Amino acid sequence: MTPLSRELANQTTSPWLAWGIGAVLLFLVIGLGLAIGAVPIATRDIIDALRGIGDPSTIAIVRDLRAPRVLLAALVGAGLASSGGALQGTLRNPLAEPYLLGVSGGAAVGAVTAMAFGVVQPALVTACAFAGAAIATVVVTAIARIVGGGADTKLLLMAGVVVGAFANAAILVALADAPPERLRGALFWMMGSAADATWPAVARCAAALLLLGGILVWRARDLDVLSLGDEPAAALGVDVDRVSRQLFLVASWLAAATVAAAGLIGFVGLVVPNIARALGARQHRPMLLMSALYGAVLLVDADLLARTLRAPADLPLGAVTALVGVPFFLLRLRRLAA
Amino acid sequence: MSEAARPREQGAPLAFDHVSVRYAGRPTLALDHVSVMAEPGKMTAVVGPNGSGKSTLVRTLLRRVPLESGRVSVGVVDVASLDAREVARRIAIVPQREEPVLPLRVEEFVALGRHARRSAFGGMSADDHAAVESAVARAGIADAIGRRTDTLSGGEWQRVRIARALAQAAPVLVLDEPTTFLDIAHEMAVFELLDGLAQQGQTVLLVSHQLNLVARFAAHIVLLHRGAVAAAGDASAVMRGEILERVYEWPLVVTRDPAVGAPALLPLRGSGRHRERPSS
Numbered sequence: 001m002t003p004l005s006r007e008l009a010n011q012t013t014s015p016w017l018a019w020g021i022g023a024v025l026l027f028l029v030i031g032l033g034l035a036i037g038a039v040p041i042a043t044r045d046i047i048d049a050l051r052g053i054g055d056p057s058t059i060a061i062v063r064d065l066r067a068p069r070v071l072l073a074a075l076v077g078a079g080l081a082s083s084g085g086a087l088q089g090t091l092r093n094p095l096a097e098p099y100l101l102g103v104s105g106g107a108a109v110g111a112v113t114a115m116a117f118g119v120v121q122p123a124l125v126t127a128c129a130f131a132g133a134a135i136a137t138v139v140v141t142a143i144a145r146i147v148g149g150g151a152d153t154k155l156l157l158m159a160g161v162v163v164g165a166f167a168n169a170a171i172l173v174a175l176a177d178a179p180p181e182r183l184r185g186a187l188f189w190m191m192g193s194a195a196d197a198t199w200p201a202v203a204r205c206a207a208a209l210l211l212l213g214g215i216l217v218w219r220a221r222d223l224d225v226l227s228l229g230d231e232p233a234a235a236l237g238v239d240v241d242r243v244s245r246q247l248f249l250v251a252s253w254l255a256a257a258t259v260a261a262a263g264l265i266g267f268v269g270l271v272v273p274n275i276a277r278a279l280g281a282r283q284h285r286p287m288l289l290m291s292a293l294y295g296a297v298l299l300v301d302a303d304l305l306a307r308t309l310r311a312p313a314d315l316p317l318g319a320v321t322a323l324v325g326v327p328f329f330l331l332r333l334r335r336l337a338a
Numbered sequence: 339m340s341e342a343a344r345p346r347e348q349g350a351p352l353a354f355d356h357v358s359v360r361y362a363g364r365p366t367l368a369l370d371h372v373s374v375m376a377e378p379g380k381m382t383a384v385v386g387p388n389g390s391g392k393s394t395l396v397r398t399l400l401r402r403v404p405l406e407s408g409r410v411s412v413g414v415v416d417v418a419s420l421d422a423r424e425v426a427r428r429i430a431i432v433p434q435r436e437e438p439v440l441p442l443r444v445e446e447f448v449a450l451g452r453h454a455r456r457s458a459f460g461g462m463s464a465d466d467h468a469a470v471e472s473a474v475a476r477a478g479i480a481d482a483i484g485r486r487t488d489t490l491s492g493g494e495w496q497r498v499r500i501a502r503a504l505a506q507a508a509p510v511l512v513l514d515e516p517t518t519f520l521d522i523a524h525e526m527a528v529f530e531l532l533d534g535l536a537q538q539g540q541t542v543l544l545v546s547h548q549l550n551l552v553a554r555f556a557a558h559i560v561l562l563h564r565g566a567v568a569a570a571g572d573a574s575a576v577m578r579g580e581i582l583e584r585v586y587e588w589p590l591v592v593t594r595d596p597a598v599g600a601p602a603l604l605p606l607r608g609s610g611r612h613r614e615r616p617s618s
Contacts (some may be wrong), residue, residue: 094440218458225453227440231433234400236506237426237454282442282486
């Protein structure tokens with residue numbers, strides 16, 4: 001093998017250290033997420049409780065409250081991060097992500113509208129979130145096209161922020177007279193939370209992540225090519241308009257699935273793919289997978305902060321991620337402008 | 339015979355046959371019955387002032403613009419009958435502008451030239467490796483392997499982009515102003531590289547502003563003016579004062595290139611201080 005073939009053979013394997021550290025971190029934060037809470041539980045008791053041994057109330061806390069909450073946070077983080085990574089590739093903009101693009105907002109409006117009309121089946125609510133995300137995608141791209149005459153990604157982000165603001169307003173109006181015991185409140189949708197996670201919600205989120213995230217990983221080289229630009233991508237044999245539309249929609253639906261499960265959580269999709277790239281995952285296949293890993297770590301961690309920073313109050317998860325994400329956005333913007 | 343055994347792809351002719359293009363909402367045609375024939379083993383150049391339709395011609399190959407009439411064919415195949423992947427296997431294009439927004443390593447970037455020949459999953463085949471190796475060698479970028487595309491100089495970046503096109507192992511190579519922003523040494527290096535590829539049997543179609551170098555290197559030149567062919571032929575047929583003055587709307591003189599004897603153009607007017615100095 002010549003040195004070049006060796007380089008190429010190694011190209012999809014990112015630095016193993018980054019993978020290893022990510023895996024260890026994920027294991028640690030999940031452990032912490034199970035251990036920390038209003039009721040302190042010893043490590044050994046947690047392991048016993050997971051296996052169904054010991055005090056019934058401890059088993060209930062670990063198995064029915066903390067485990068689904070931690071797993072949901074992990075899945076939502078993985079989904080948002082890989083969705084953001086794919087959107088950044090299709091739009092060729094490292095600042096793109098589902099929340100700033102208004103796609104998550106559209107999904108939330110879809111879900112809230114369905115519930116305001118009395119829809120209670122979670123699968124149907126999720127389907128409405130998908131529809132809302134798709135409509136938001138169409139509206140945002142239409143605004144950018146009408147205003148700019150082309151697919152300028154800066155205009156796309158501006159249109160996304162505006163649509164997101166509109167979505168928040170729509171959520172507040174739709175839930176103004178909602179019975180709090182029947183519907184989750186506007187704050188849940190607008191700022192996100194994993195607090196009332198259930199096992200069925202975990203299962204739905206996992207299924208969406210496997211299916212939609214799987215499609216993105218499968219089509220990862222199309223993302224590599226799209227991220228070169230419209231003309232280079234066309235020159236390399238990608239039907240640019242069709243493929244970028246498809247992948248944008250799949251990434252939006254992945255974000256919508258997380259919104260249906262945990263509301264609007266911003267900036268995870270922005271921050272994590274940039275971290276994955278900085279850790280050496282340049283091509284989209286390793287980048288999406290590493291984003292999923294670190295997205296899970298980040299959101300389980302954020303959820304830990306959400307329930308401990310001002311305990312016993314449970315902070316909105318989106319508030320925690322925004323506190324981390326906004327400074328990051330500004331730093332990245334500065335580097336991009338430089 | 340496997341592709342690995344013939345990395346130096348034999349060319350196929352690329353023919354634009356009375357191609358007309360109209361951009362939406364524009365009254366005039368961007369291309370008006372333009373015919374260009376690029377043959378294997380030769381460098382063919384398309385030249386002309388800004389807005390004369392040079393880049394539109396390349397865009398018809400990327401199918402970013404619909405043809406109003408006419409036909410583009412590669413070999414005996416009508417390009418319109420091919421899908422994007424099939425076009426990329428026959429015609430490798432280096433588009434005019436490209437920025438490394440999400441940078442890759444050079445070898446990863448060049449390997450994307452194989453995209454149209456690879457399945458979604460699965461690694462690089464022996465053919466893929468051979469094509470990339472050959473492209474890296476021919477473009478002379480072995481030193482850049484391992485570096486990130488956002489750390490390359492302008493000259494390296496253009497050669498890396500040409501290497502990606504070579505990795506497509508397509509019989510036709512099309513380049514849209516590949517030497518813009520390059521200094522003299524890098525510009526000459528690109529022209530010599532393309533000249534060598536043509537001599538190896540590749541079909542090379544070059545869109546360029548560099549009339550004097552085109553006159554030196556290209557075997558066939560097509561001069562576009564307001565979307566139509568103003569002149570076509572070898573350098574002596576196209577590089578004529580009266581034609582170029584009319585097309586470029588500037589007084590000029592055609593002289594001899596002292597290096598190789600090809601026709602060369604000098605624009606007139608401008609500062610008179612060099613002439614005045616001896617008499618003052």
